[in-house]
Amino acid sequence: MYSVDAYVSLHRSEGFGLTVAESMYLGKPVLSTDWSATAEFVNTHNGCPIDFELVKLERNFGPYSKGQYWANAYPGEAAKMMQKLVNDSEFARKIGEEAAKTIRERFSPELIGKIYEKRMKSDTLWLAMTISLTQKQINAVTGL
Numbered sequence: 001m002y003s004v005d006a007y008v009s010l011h012r013s014e015g016f017g018l019t020v021a022e023s024m025y026l027g028k029p030v031l032s033t034d035w036s037a038t039a040e041f042v043n044t045h046n047g048c049p050i051d052f053e054l055v056k057l058e059r060n061f062g063p064y065s066k067g068q069y070w071a072n073a074y075p076g077e078a079a080k081m082m083q084k085l086v087n088d089s090e091f092a093r094k095i096g097e098e099a100a101k102t103i104r105e106r107f108s109p110e111l112i113g114k115i116y117e118k119r120m121k122s123d124t125l126w127l128a129m130t131i132s133l134t135q136k137q138i139n140a141v142t143g144l
Contacts, residue, residue, distance in 0.1 A: 001022055008078065009030070011035075014035075023099075024046065024047065025100060030042055033071050033073040041107075046095060048084075050074060050078045052071035054069050055070055
């Protein structure tokens with residue numbers, strides 16, 4: 001990732017989009033299909049979301065079942081954005097800086113750790129109420 005000028009992910013369906021997030025963390029401009037999980041953190045201020053046509057699958061395709069949907073990104077739109085990144089270095093620099101800022105602020109290990117900690121304590125409290133643990137046992141597990 002260090003050696004690229006930009007990262008392109010014209011995916012049909014994407015989980016979290018780890019390589020997209022990694023590229024953004026490194027300050028790389030990202031072009032990404034504006035669909036699936038990457039659409040939750042790639043926007044016009046920190047990247048180049050690429051529009052798409054939503055397609056209903058007419059047959060099973062690998063892990064995707066007939067009737068599910070996936071996105072077909074518009075390659076012409078992606079090509080225009082690539083040209084803009086090449087021809088407008090200030091735009092590319094600004095997008096990359098905003099990308100890094102987004103990932104560092106919204107997905108830092110500290111922030112994600114706190115979210116997981118809160119969730120685990122919540123699950124523990126729910127379990128405690130379900131199986132009637134004593135307050136001392138709850139405190140020992142949650143650290144409260």
